[in-house]
Amino acid sequence: MSKPLPVTLDDIRAAEARIRGRVRRTPLQVDPRLKDVLLKQEYRQKTGAFKLRGATNAILSLPPDQLARGVVTASTGNHGRALAHAARAAGVRAVVCLSHLVPANKVQAVRDLGAEVRITGQSQDEAMAEVQRAVAEEGLTEVPPFDHPAVVAGQGTLGLELLADCPAPSAVLIPLSGGGLAAGVAAAVKALSPSIRLIGVSMQRGAAMAASLAAGQPVEVMEEPTLADSLGGGIGLRNCVTFEMCRALLDDVVLVSEDEIAAAMRHIHAVTGDAVEGAAAVGVAAILSGRVSVGPATLCILSGANVAPDTFARILQGQAA
Numbered sequence: 605m606s607k608p609l610p611v612t613l614d615d616i617r618a619a620e621a622r623i624r625g626r627v628r629r630t631p632l633q634v635d636p637r638l639k640d641v642l643l644k645q646e647y648r649q650k651t652g653a654f655k656l657r658g659a660t661n662a663i664l665s666l667p668p669d670q671l672a673r674g675v676v677t678a679s680t681g682n683h684g685r686a687l688a689h690a691a692r693a694a695g696v697r698a699v700v701c702l703s704h705l706v707p708a709n710k711v712q713a714v715r716d717l718g719a720e721v722r723i724t725g726q727s728q729d730e731a732m733a734e735v736q737r738a739v740a741e742e743g744l745t746e747v748p749p750f751d752h753p754a755v756v757a758g759q760g761t762l763g764l765e766l767l768a769d770c771p772a773p774s775a776v777l778i779p780l781s782g783g784g785l786a787a788g789v790a791a792a793v794k795a796l797s798p799s800i801r802l803i804g805v806s807m808q809r810g811a812a813m814a815a816s817l818a819a820g821q822p823v824e825v826m827e828e829p830t831l832a833d834s835l836g837g838g839i840g841l842r843n844c845v846t847f848e849m850c851r852a853l854l855d856d857v858v859l860v861s862e863d864e865i866a867a868a869m870r871h872i873h874a875v876t877g878d879a880v881e882g883a884a885a886v887g888v889a890a891i892l893s894g895r896v897s898v899g900p901a902t903l904c905i906l907s908g909a910n911v912a913p914d915t916f917a918r919i920l921q922g923q924a925a
């Protein structure tokens with residue numbers, strides 16, 4: 605027997621009980637144009653992305669003395685929004701450190717949620733350095749965007765919802781960046797039904813988990829602009845939760861191009877009427893491009909809605925990026 609993974613089905617069930625009533629249960633909708641494909645509309649989550657699940661579970665798992673000092677994170681946007689919302693709901697101070705790469709709409713959204721925003725540096729690494737300083741000098745508690753057992757367990761509640769609504773899918777396509785969503789969903793799904801295929805999907809431009817899995821250890825990749833900006837950033841060279849879980853639990857990782865992401869965003873808009881962000885469209889992109897073949901009941905997690913309106917308008921007009 606290999607050693608147990610850092611997050612188990614029991615942890616995810618406990619997270620589900622803890623966050624119930626604080627996050628939305630999002631719908632699973634049949635795709636009317638793609639046979640056998642179902643769309644998990646998680647972009648309808650409060651704050652526009654699944655990250656509220658992990659952030660809420662992480663905050664509600666903290667001891668009172670840490671809650672009293674507050675929480676801090678560096679985030680490409682959706683986790684920052686989620687942490688800000690979860691903190692405000694729990695009456696806790698939240699500080700969010702962002703790099704200058706984060707789009708203006710996401711920065712403003714974090715501020716609107718009542719968090720203190722600090723913008724530093726040109727990379728996720730520089731924003732992270734500010735987090736470490738706040739932890740060391742101000743006594744704040746870091747809630748990271750993915751590499752944390754309570755965050756992974758929270759994201760895993762999405763996996764429980766999937767199987768409650770569709771007990772026997774052939775595959776689940778999961779947007780993949782740091783791997784918190786993939787690790788959590790995979791831990792839930794594989795524990796309940798090991799034969800379901802789990803496919804992580806990233807963009808070709810700067811897929812850190814894919815490169816790390818291929819290398820057999822966490823590696824750095826160059827950050828590049830992409831429509832799937834929520835999938836940017838590294839997995840952390842000292843990753844201690846999600847790399848191991850993705851390696852153990854994902855059956856496959858697929859990469860999609862910018863044009864494929866744009867086409868998938870248009871497809872999702874056509875069938876749901878909703879604007880989703882590039883990161884949310886990668887599963888549909890993998891199907892439309894033929895990179896993944898569809899079996900009976902193939903589930904795509906549409907992970908977030910936080911796209912700048914002008915970006916979305918350009919994509920609807922048929923421009924790739």
Ligand SMILES: *Cc1c(COP(=O)(O)O)cnc(C)c1O
Nearest residue numbers: 682781782783784785883907908
């Ligand atoms: C964070 C995020 C992802 C990727 O999640 P990881 O846990 O980092 O793999 C996918 N889609 C959206 C919209 C996100 O905000």
